Amino acid sequence: MSRKHSFILTLSNNATEKQGINYLIEKQTGFFKIDKDMKKELLDKVNIPYNYLQSFDMVYIPKLKGIKFEQKNIETHLDEIIFVELKTTKKYLPDNPKGFFFGATENEFNFGKLLGNRFRFCFVCLNEKSPSYAMLTIEQLEKIIRNKRIQFQINL
Numbered sequence: 001m002s003r004k005h006s007f008i009l010t011l012s013n014n015a016t017e018k019q020g021i022n023y024l025i026e027k028q029t030g031f032f033k034i035d036k037d038m039k040k041e042l043l044d045k046v047n048i049p050y051n052y053l054q055s056f057d058m059v060y061i062p063k064l065k066g067i068k069f070e071q072k073n074i075e076t077h078l079d080e081i082i083f084v085e086l087k088t089t090k091k092y093l094p095d096n097p098k099g100f101f102f103g104a105t106e107n108e109f110n111f112g113k114l115l116g117n118r119f120r121f122c123f124v125c126l127n128e129k130s131p132s133y134a135m136l137t138i139e140q141l142e143k144i145i146r147n148k149r150i151q152f153q154i155n156l
Helices: 003-027 036-045 050-055 071-080 106-118 138-144
Strands: 031-033 058-060 082-089 119-125 132-136
Touching (some): 003 031, 003 119, 036 050, 036 071, 050 106, 058 119, 106 138, 119 138, 132 138
Parallel strands (some): 082 119
Antiparallel strands (some): 031 058, 119 132
């Protein structure tokens, strides 16, 4: 794959992820996009190193509906926070996440195992015929994985 094609694909995937974030924030309740400083503070509070900063995109706080989640509220809601790694597609998936194809890093799986029930992969389908989302723990996800392979990402 050429670098140009790879770059264009990355831009497209980033745009789709942003649409997924907006879908969750606008259509659902309890999802919050957080910045890098807030991610660091959350990791500090749960005693997890910063090498997991890229292992989650959002947080989900089921009880917070219609309220803005801010850094000053972390301590108040710490026990309710679920760390969310977003996977997004525009593919038609009437039974989301069945049929979802995605990439995940070893760090994301390790982070999920460290957090247990406080971590979810969130599968967002943005297809106009089947808009939906499904959240799964690592344990739930591993039960339904049909095929998993290792791919090496190498820079020279």
